Amino acid sequence: MSINKALTIAGSDSGGGAGIQADLKTFQELGVYGMSVITAVTAQNTLGVQGVFPMSAQAVEQQLASIGADLRPDALKTGMLFSSEIIQIVAAAIRSYNWERIVVDPVMIAKGGASLLQQEAIDAMLHHLLPLADVVTPNIPEAEALSGIVITDSASRQQAAKRIHEYGCQHVMIKGGHEADTVYATDLLYDGKTFTEFSSRRLHTPHTHGTGCTFAAAIASGLAQGLSANEALRLAKNFIHAAIAEPLYIGSGHGPTNHWAYQRGVRAGAASSDVIIVNNDAYAGGTR
Numbered sequence: 001m002s003i004n005k006a007l008t009i010a011g012s013d014s015g016g017g018a019g020i021q022a023d024l025k026t027f028q029e030l031g032v033y034g035m036s037v038i039t040a041v042t043a044q045n046t047l048g049v050q051g052v053f054p055m056s057a058q059a060v061e062q063q064l065a066s067i068g069a070d071l072r073p074d075a076l077k078t079g080m081l082f083s084s085e086i087i088q089i090v091a092a093a094i095r096s097y098n099w100e101r102i103v104v105d106p107v108m109i110a111k112g113g114a115s116l117l118q119q120e121a122i123d124a125m126l127h128h129l130l131p132l133a134d135v136v137t138p139n140i141p142e143a144e145a146l147s148g149i150v151i152t153d154s155a156s157r158q159q160a161a162k163r164i165h166e167y168g169c170q171h172v173m174i175k176g177g178h179e180a181d182t183v184y185a186t187d188l189l190y191d192g193k194t195f196t197e198f199s200s201r202r203l204h205t206p207h208t209h210g211t212g213c214t215f216a217a218a219i220a221s222g223l224a225q226g227l228s229a230n231e232a233l234r235l236a237k238n239f240i241h242a243a244i245a246e247p248l249y250i251g252s253g254h255g256p257t258n259h260w261a262y263q264r265g266v267r268a269g270a271a272s273s274d275v276i277i278v279n280n281d282a283y284a285g286g287t288r
């Protein structure tokens with residue numbers, strides 16, 4: 001039996017809902033073997049981030065070298081990278097080992113407001129990591145920081161996606177968790193030609209800690225198993241929707257999502273998809 005392997009390069013969340021912990025849980029649930037390179041340790045729970053302790057450059061380099069020498073990932077995702085130095089080390093490893101199927105979740109700020117990326121590292125993200133990415137998954141504030149465009153409506157969101165795409169990534173998915181829409185949570189995909197919307201019902205819950213990490217890890221799981229980017233995004237949207245829909249009610253703040261929920265639904269024969277996909281060709285060809 002051949003086992004597909006996925007690597008997460010991200011920060012540790014002691015509370016278990018986001019970061020490395022969310023990624024490994026997602027990989028396991030989606031049937032891929034999970035590996036990790038830890039870039040920072042955070043002291044964190046559902047109430048917020050109490051401490052951030054970046055790993056040394058040498059520690060990150062050696063973890064990457066250990067993976068590179070023995071365990072070629074079929075796909076990888078990056079999360080919290082913290083500094084320009086760590087971003088450059090990660091980008092150099094991806095290039096030197098010729099790793100493919102790269103998902104970049106440009107984590108910047110935790111939901112409680114703690115900074116997980118130094119401001120000056122945004123430039124390194126744009127110039128070193130985005131050109132290597134198959135899929136980049138900013139939320140709305142991250143898309144604004146990467147593109148320099150303030151997102152107020154669907155036209156400005158499309159402009160931001162186009163601007164980010166210019167840095168050389170194959171697909172830009174601007175996630176809609178932070179949108180004002182009270183009915184749908186809509187993620188906008190741009191592949192350089194066409195805009196596609198992935199919508200699901202918005203779930204009204206405070207338990208959304210780790211949604212972005214889980215979503216990106218699910219994309220990497222799909223890519224590791226040979227799915228196309230579109231198929232992997234659809235899988236990820238269904239996975240995160242199920243994970244938010246059935247919260248675990250853990251902790252007294254913003255609780256984690258439920259990484260078991262998607263497979264439980266599959267085993268119970270739940271309807272195949274909650275996600276509505278709209279491929280709007282009217283947006284194609286650079287008309288907006």
Ligand SMILES: Nc1ncnc2c1ncn2[C@@H]1O[C@H](COP(=O)(O)OP(=O)(O)O)[C@@H](O)[C@H]1O
Nearest residue numbers: 139175176177178185201202203211212215240
């Ligand atoms: N309240 C919600 N209901 C349904 N889906 C959500 C909700 N919040 C976030 N999502 C989905 O979770 C994924 C992660 O989005 P988002 O929360 O914007 O990322 P981040 O954690 O990086 O801020 C996206 O697919 C988004 O549409």
Ligand SMILES: Cc1ncc(COP(=O)(O)O)c(N)n1
Nearest residue numbers: 011018019110210211212213
């Ligand atoms: C170590 C770490 N990485 C990432 C996040 C972002 O979490 P979210 O996915 O909720 O935006 C986090 N809170 N902690």
